[in-house]
Amino acid sequence: MLTLTSLGGAGTVTGSKHLLTYGDTNLLVDCGLFQGLKNLRELNWQRLSTDPRTIDGVVLTHAHLDHSGYLPRLALDGFAGSIVATRATRDVAELLLLDSAWLQEKDAEFANRKGYSKHHPALPLYTVEDAERVMKQFQPVALHQPIALPGGAQLRFRRAGHILGAATAQIDVGGQRIVFSGDLGRYDDPVLHDPESVPAADYVVIESTYGNRRHDRSDPVAALGEIITRTVRRGGTVVVPAFAVGRAQSLIHDLWLLRQRGGLANVPVFLDSPMATSATELLQKYHDEHKLPSAAFEAAFSAVTYVRDVEESKALSANRYPKVIISASGMATGGRVLHHIAAFASDHRNTLLFSGYQAMGTRGRKLLEGARDVKIHGSWVPVHAEVAELPMLSAHADSDELLRWLGGFDKPPRRLFIVHGEPEASEALRERVQRELGWQASVVLQGERYAL
Ligand SMILES: [Zn+2]
Structure with a gap:
């Protein structure tokens, strides 16, 4: 019997972990952290309902x-199998996991020094050493190739268009085909190729981050230009919290297009995220996986000043001349962007510009919802800056x-499972799919076991 159980990433956009069980094989599709709300983050410390020692393999859709x-935590708790991912995803995951481990170590250290953790001593969820160790379990594979999985299943990755390396996962087992969308990207993106359609499936598991929204179709470069222009006219700085992998690079490309059109004048652009800088190098390494010709790549990425060390980053916070600062993390949950928000949020001339999804409970979400102050490193910072969003x-x-991607299937699957969304977004997508496609669709409940 084939069953699907979501151990995370159902009813929320974080913590994606979808367990497929067939015969005595347990296969996990994605293995994400819970982020945002405190009660969600605490789930990272709970034991998984499935013993990691009994998980035979992981398929990772993106990094x-x-x-x-x-x-790293799954491996620490006994998972010893392979993690199958595209080559680019493996490389991006190495950047992200090592950075995540380093941040966890630093947070635990900080909590111990300040004595504010209820745990004595506060421990990191995993260490840099743990993250380095789990990298050895990766099995990098090519897109479109059939790959053998534990228990006689077979995998095929196709482009998802979301970030470098991101793929949809088609899994064939016991005569049934189940397709996981992972996170789907945009069509006609200037940097990444379109999500590829999948011809057929018995079951489809789809994300629903924006299941209840339509993005504004107006020109993003022009909209970006308007925000920068009005901020600079006020003598202000634009601080852009951006995901280090994906959005940071797309923003740099958009800013370069803006400069070509004469819409950026002499405003300097700083990329203050060593990880985003490394991710940019990976984009160069995997030049077949994106659309930028190398000349455009060189031009766009050399028009930016890269900030490597912390001293330079602090100097940038102190510098009051108009400029654009792109820095991580994307939801303002940590990283260097916090110093910049602390430095620039209290002055009405500046702008905090959000471009990616802001999960519930994150500083990014609170700012977008109009918070008049935010707590950063233990102190409250008043918010007088303009807070803008370019979804x-x-x-x-x-x-x-999402509907366009679903339209790529030749015939309706037996059932569509909706995951990776806040409840109203998942429900809106379910209603739309039933109304417009007439498919049988269900919003997945965390922990519920579905027989396929
Ligand atoms: Zn993603």
Whole structure:
């Protein structure tokens, strides 16, 4: 019997972990961290309902931490199988997992020094050493090739268009085919190829981050230009919290297009994220996996000043001349962007610009919802800066694009499972799919076992 159980990433956009069980084989599709709300983050510390020692393999759709960030912990708790991922995903995951481990170590250290953790001593969820160790379990594979999985199943990855390396996963087992969308990207993105359609499946598991939204179709470069222009006219700085892998590079490309059109004048652009800088290098390494010709790549990425060390980063916070700062993390949950928000949020001349999805409970979400102050490193910072959002710069398909991808199947699957969305987004997608496609669709409940 084949069953599907979501251990995370159902009813929320983080913690993706979808367990397929067939015969005595347990296969996990994605292994993400819970992020955002405290009660969600605490789930990272709970034992998985399936003993990691009994998990035979992991298929990783892409490297974002909400899909990969629990892997070192899974291995620490006894998972000894292979992690199958595209080559680019393996490389991106190495950057993200090592950084995540380093941040966890630093947070535990900070909590111990300040004595605010209820655990004595506070421990990291995993260490850099744990993250380095789990990298040895990766089995990098090519797109489109049939790959053998434990228990006689077979895997085929196709492009998902979401970030470098991101793929949809088609899994064939016991005569049934189940397709996982992972996170789907945009169509006609200037950097990444379109999500590839999948011809047939018995079951489809789809994300629904923007299941209840349509992105503004107006020109994102022009919209970006308007925000920068009005901020600079006020003598202000634009701070852009951006996911280090994916959005940071797309933004740099958009800013370069803006400069070509004469819309950026002499405003300097800084990329203050060593990880985003490394991710940019990976984009160069995997030049077949994106659309930028190398001349455009060189031109776009050399028009930016890269900030490597912390001293330079602090100097940038202190510098009051108009500029654009792109820095991580994308939801303002950590990283260097916090110093910049602390430095720039209290002045009405500046702008905090969000471009990606802001999960519930994150500082990014609170700012977008109009918070008048935010707590950063233990102190409250008043917010007088303009807070703006350009969701059309997001790396996630909107509901029209999710429907477009579903339209690629030759015939309706027996059932569509909807995951990776806040409840209202998942429910809106379910209603739309039933109304427009007439498919049988269900919003997946965490922990519920579905027989396929
Ligand atoms: Zn993602």
